[in-house]
Amino acid sequence: MNKIALYCRPGFEKECAAEITDKAGQKEIYGFARVKDNSGYVLFECYQHEDADRLIREIPFRELIFARQMLVVGELLRDLSPEDRISPIVGMLHGVIERAGELRVEVPDTNESKELLKFCRKFTVPLRNAMRQEKILQIKENTSRPVIHVFFIAPGCCYVGYSYSNNNSPFYMGIPRLKFPSDAPSRSTLKLEEAFHVFIPYDEWEERLASGLYAVDLGACPGGWTYQLVKRSMMVHAVDNGPMSQSLMDTGQVRHHKIDGFKFQPSVKNIYWLVCDMVEKPAKVTQLMADWLVNGWCREAIFNLKLPMKKRYEEVAHNLQKMNLQLKENGINAQIQAKHLYHDREEITVHVRRIWSAYANSRNND
Numbered sequence: 164m165n166k167i168a169l170y171c172r173p174g175f176e177k178e179c180a181a182e183i184t185d186k187a188g189q190k191e192i193y194g195f196a197r198v199k200d201n202s203g204y205v206l207f208e209c210y211q212h213e214d215a216d217r218l219i220r221e222i223p224f225r226e227l228i229f230a231r232q233m234l235v236v237g238e239l240l241r242d243l244s245p246e247d248r249i250s251p252i253v254g255m256l257h258g259v260i261e262r263a264g265e266l267r268v269e270v271p272d273t274n275e276s277k278e279l280l281k282f283c284r285k286f287t288v289p290l291r292n293a294m295r296q297e298k299i300l301q302i303k304e305n306t307s308r309p310v311i312h313v314f315f316i317a318p319g320c321c322y323v324g325y326s327y328s329n330n331n332s333p334f335y336m337g338i339p340r341l342k343f344p345s346d347a348p349s350r351s352t353l354k355l356e357e358a359f360h361v362f363i364p365y366d367e368w369e370e371r372l373a374s375g376l377y378a379v380d381l382g383a384c385p386g387g388w389t390y391q392l393v394k395r396s397m398m399v400h401a402v403d404n405g406p407m408s409q410s411l412m413d414t415g416q417v418r419h420h421k422i423d424g425f426k427f428q429p430s431v432k433n434i435y436w437l438v439c440d441m442v443e444k445p446a447k448v449t450q451l452m453a454d455w456l457v458n459g460w461c462r463e464a465i466f467n468l469k470l471p472m473k474k475r476y477e478e479v480a481h482n483l484q485k486m487n488l489q490l491k492e493n494g495i496n497a498q499i500q501a502k503h504l505y506h507d508r509e510e511i512t513v514h515v516r517r518i519w520s521a522y523a524n525s526r527n528n529d
Contacts, residue, residue, distance in 0.1 A: 164212075164215055164216070164235045165194075165212045165215045166206050166207065166209070166215055166236050166237070167207040167209070167233060167236070168206055168235075168236045169183055169204060169232065169233050170203065170232040170271065170272070171204060171230055171503070172507075173202065173271070173273050174200075175229050175475075176198045176202060179205045180198045182476050183205065183222075183227070184207070185480075187209075192214045193210050194210050204314070205230075219327060222330075225500055226500070228476070228501045228502060231332060231336070231337025232312075232332045232337035233326060233332075234312050236312075239322055240255065240322070241320050243319040252290065256299050256323060256325075257297070259325070260325050262300070263299060263308055264307065265305070265306070267310060267312050268286055268287045268290065269336045270315050270316070276316075279315050282315075299311070310328055312324050337505075339361065341506075344394075347387060348390060348407075348408035349385055349387035352387040352388065352390045354387075354388070354504060354506045355392075357506050358465050358512050362502075362514040375397070376436060377431070378398070378434065378435060378436035379399070379400045379461065380402065381439040383402055383403045384406060386417075388438050389401050390408075393411055397416065398418075400420060402422060403424065404423065434462075435463065436465075437460070437461035440466070440467045443469070444469075448468055449468065449486050452464050452513075452515065457495060461517070463517065464515045465514050466512070466513055467512050467513070470509050498516045498518060499515050501514070
């Protein structure tokens with residue numbers, strides 16, 4: 164198996180291909196991307212057979228922006244017989260993987276694939292049983308073992324492969340399944356909820372999304388993102404010239420500042436979270452976020468960057484590199500992640516966590 168399949172949002176195949184080509188080149192692994200517009204996935208074919216497995220081990224999945232999932236696959240299985248689809252699929256995995264911990268039968272996230280999804284759900288049970296009999300799959304699910312993916316791109320046509328559970332998306336099809344809260348002021352609330360699921364490990368939620376933390380929401384109106392913070396019993400400074408949802412104001416957890424988000428400066432030093440979903444040029448928003456972090460006004464930030472029409476990956480990479488450089492120049496050690504989330508459209512969501520001041524840490528070691 165010398166190919167990597169990457170799931171992505173339909174319409175963003177070129178960005179996904181540009182990113183994997185860049186990341187592979189940094190590892191001195193070479194190949195070429197196969198792109199079909201609006202297909203919802205990209206194939207990257209490595210020139211060297213063993214390089215595909217090396218890529219999904221060495222490229223941190225969390226650092227990929229436009230990929231929802233990353234896996235090694237073999238050649239496309241075509242025209243599978245309705246009488247026996249299982250044998251060819253199982254045959255692709257013999258000698259490739261043993262005792263995997265999970266099976267996912269998936270499709271691209273396209274309208275054309277919705278009917279296929281119904282078939283995949285029914286097909287999963289007999290396929291799982293066959294794989295267990297062949298000892299390709301463990302009897303019980305094991306989240307520490309590799310994941311087998313069977314990726315149907317059309318009826319009777321699929322790619323078969325695997326990913327590593329410590330370097331993939333834990334979600335089926337790479338998509339967290341979230342339900343829109345009926346009392347939320349806007350559907351944008353799902354962006355921040357998904358960001359929490361993607362960027363923050365569950366075992367750290369009690370600490371980093373704790374009740375009683377203080378947060379700032381820049382460009383808060385009408386309160387979709389503030390809703391997620393209030394829901395977690397945080398105290399929120401909502402910054403926007405527009406009106407906020409009255410139900411949020413009635414909680415007593417929200418203080419509304421009617422001012423431009425680019426002009427607001429906190430008067431207190433206990434802000435943990437900064438969130439921002441303002442419609443503005445990516446460079447301007449990135450600089451604002453960097454200023455907050457450098458000034459020590461927040462510990463963690465989640466914000467959206469609106470994407471340009473062309474060279475989206477290049478623009479995003481440039482802004483994130485610029486932010487990273489500015490933080491380092493100011494002695495800030497930070498973890499930066501970015502994802503094109505399922506609930507994003509022409510934007511990406513960025514998470515930055517300020518770990519500590521490198522200067523302060525250096526002084527403590529003197």
